[in-house]
Amino acid sequence: MNRIEKGSLLVLAIIVAFNIFFGLGSIPLLDPDEPVYAETAREMIQFNDYLSPRIYNEYWFDKPPMYYWLVAGAMHVFGDGEFAARFPAALMAFLTVIMLYCSITRLFNERAGFWSALVLATSVQFFYLGKAAVTDTTLLFFLTGSLLCYLHKQYWLMYVCMALATVTKGPIGIVFPGAIIFLHILCTGQWQRLFKMHCLRGLLLYFFFAAPWYYLMYQVHGMEFINTFLGFHNITRFTTPEHPTRVLWWYYFPVIILGLFPWTGLLLQSIKASIT
Incomplete structure (x- = not known):
């Protein structure tokens, strides 16, 4: 196994930390998404209800609660403000870069790991999303984690990452990595890996972590939650463009x-x- 260089890891950590965290709370939250995520987390704290997301005192079935939970936790630590609203996204961006460095180093070599992580950390899109109070880098962390776990044959952790991605963004948390993994097996002909992945028991582990919030939301809100969250915000918005023109x-x-x-x-x- 290729060795992780502490010096390279430290340099990388300093670069990405400065790039992502510097000035994180220096500008107001930007419309349309950032204020919505921050306000939903505020109302979780206000109503002491961490199950059902709300926006302007109305139940809000747009996204699962992972990022709202993280922002609410940051608000408890840092206070209510722009920094707290953006801190979870920045932290997840930072952790994604470090995870990528460690994983690629072990899969290939230290040079490949360092430059792969550096390219990611200093790309414009990653820089922007890492400093925005949106779900993207949280989802990226768990989806990337699930695929890297697959490559490292850490299958149990792969299912946990898929589950946490599902609690972050919805069914794409398992659909996207599942499709990518299936295509990789199809293209490489490594069908024996399906037996090593413990698919049935892995799915049980996935549902153990992913299903409780969905089940409790259905118990509280019934079919309104199913029709709005799964029906509209997942199936309809995935299959039908929101702005056709x-x-x-x-x-x-x-x-x-x-x-x-x-x-x-x-x-x-x-x-x-x-x-x-």
């Missing part, structure tokens, strides 16, 4: 190109190397 097949190409700046050239170079 803005649906463009090429939308994500400029997003990826600009989001990877200043490392966009590495992406193009990697694509070229993979097909030659």
Whole structure:
């Protein structure tokens, strides 16, 4: 197993900590998303109800509670403000970079681990999302964790990460990594891994961590929760564009190109190397 260099890890930690945490609470929360996440966490504290998210005194079935819980915890520690609202996203971004460094170092080598983590930490899109009070970096941490656990054959932890991703964003917490893992097995022909992954017992472990909040919400709110959260905010919004006039097949190409700046050239170079 390749050895993690403490010096490289320290340098990386300093760079990403400065990049993400510096000035974190220096500007007001930006519309439309940041104030919503912060206000929902405030109302969890106000009503002392950490089960049912609320917004402006009304039940809010838009997202699962993971990020609201993290922001509420940060508000208890740091007080109610912009820093507390953004701190969980920044912390998850920081931990994702460190996790990526450690994982890639062990899979390949220390040089690959350091530069992979550094590219992620200094990309424009990651920098922006790591400093925003939104769910993206929390979801990224758990989804990345589940896929890295798969590569390291840490299957029990993989299911736990999928479950926590599901409590962060919904069913995509298992659908996305599950689809990626299936495609990897399909393309590589490693069907024997399905037996080593303990799929049935793994799903039981997944539901042990993922299902309680959903079950309790159904017990309290009944079919209104199912129809609004699963029906509208997951199935309908996943299959039907929210703004049909803005649906463009090429939308994500400029997003990826600009989001990877200043490392966009590495992406193009990697694509070229993979097909030659």
